[in-house]
Amino acid sequence: MKKVVVIGGGTGNFVVLKGLKKYDVALSAIVSMADSGGSTGILRDELGVLPPGDVRQCLVALSDSSRLMRSLMNYRFENGGLEGHSFGNLLLSALEKVTGSFEKAVEEASKILVIKGTVIPVTTNQVHLKMILSNRKLLEGEKEIYLSKEIDQGYKSIFLEPYPKVNPHVIEAIKNADLLILGPGGIYTSIIPNLLVEGVRESICKSKAKKIFIANLMNRTGQTTGFRVSHNLKEIIKFLGKDVFDYILVNKTNPPKRLLEDYKEEGEMVINDIEEKRVVSCDLLGPLGEENKKDLLKRNLIRHDSKKLAKELMKIVNSL
């Protein structure tokens, strides 16, 4: 069975994992541990736990349990002191407290959710993502970075503090992979935070796996304003140290104009400007999924279709 490793965090990962789950591949998801927004941020602050949000999304994507269990994991309490917390986040945090370890918590939650594959937190250190902009402003925490509208004006550096030790299972998974997938997802908030962990970029560069970059469908105004596929790729390569990609997967379908109008304030489409043999250009556009609707942000109105994405990825897997 071919080993496929997906590196990221958040809804980008979700779509890829959900699609690939249905195929006969050994899946691992390496997940960013920088999230500091919403329910996750409150749990980090109040309980001192590691960020559960991105891990929860990957667990749900890989879950073979009932639809009810998956809905339960994404259910958000609507009132009182629990308001905004997703049940899955509370499960992971309570398990971390009871077992004394976030990794054990992920392991136990994986059993409860009958997941197909493995979810691996990129580090089990308590870290915060920080960014220094060109105007010397310091953005503290993934949430501040996610919300900033000034990143497109340039930044000096992005880093995790304190500098974290990698989870050894990450290095092992990357080393043994047949296919490594980066993207789609927030470049600064989901993908790069993985590459900033000690040893991750080196293992990716050394790995004999085929490497694929899946370009985002949409830019985010103030973050990646006007980015084309080449700009996205360049940003990732900057943190990897070299261009390691064997494939670049891009979408070639235009979303309905109405959706683009709705989306206008958030950002514009990412246009492909790379014409190379390694570029796979095809229709990857999905309808607005009914499932997990509550968990979707506006930016996800236009998103990848998990089935189309998985079909293209499996063509590559089967050619290995």
Next chain:
Amino acid sequence: MKKVVVIGGGTGNFVVLKGLKKYDVALSAIVSMADSGGSTGILRDELGVLPPGDVRQCLVALSDSSRLMRSLMNYRFENGGLEGHSFGNLLLSALEKVTGSFEKAVEEASKILVIKGTVIPVTTNQVHLKMILSNRKLLEGEKEIYLSKEIDQGYKSIFLEPYPKVNPHVIEAIKNADLLILGPGGIYTSIIPNLLVEGVRESICKSKAKKIFIANLMNRTGQTTGFRVSHNLKEIIKFLGKDVFDYILVNKTNPPKRLLEDYKEEGEMVINDIEEKRVVSCDLLGPLGEENKKDLLKRNLIRHDSKKLAKELMKIVNSL
């Protein structure tokens, strides 16, 4: 397989169910839905859900899942907006929201916890327990009643508001039972609230099952001050309408003096003053259980031993 039905709620039930779980009997727990204190009270107020606390305790008692899962259910968050909530209560409340029904929630939680037997909420109506004292003071909610130190001065009435419809599964379980067990547990806060639901006392009186009353070990000052076994029994019989009990199980061992000293403010031992053939008097005293320690209140320092209790109960079951 003999059908054993336990009627109550709270820690009293817990000990009986935990002990009987290890034997080859078909167990059902009928659970009071009047709880309004602590985490349960907050969830009722803020989310409008039915009270999960007593049901959670019964589920954990009957669970055949790992020790970790049981610890998880009783784990209480210690900080922030989640402070004081037990994870199991959040599970039941989230399941109620996702499935749209408390009964479904109990059913799903039963699967997750691999329970042996059935947990049946006595009603699925949203009710509050109220008590009018002899001094005309109105106590609203199980919590106020539980905390009152004036009940031993007499009360005029105790009732559920609004008057609830019984859960039909309750009537069925009582009808088909071979053995019905009432107690131990808070008379006013755990046992009587079941008898106040429409049709419950009639079904108990009509049922061909053998009926057993397990007397409490300790009184609660201000509630059952100076009660002997006969007083406890009389109170229950008052709400049943007649003396239906075939057996009365009482403890004959004295707890260590040190423990009685610790307990002094809370209450004194319940002394047995009934000398009848149906009284089974034996050693039922347990050590302070390590398990679920966090969930125990001071009153549970002196409590029944689940193994000793189950052994005596099984003698009766096997004689049927």
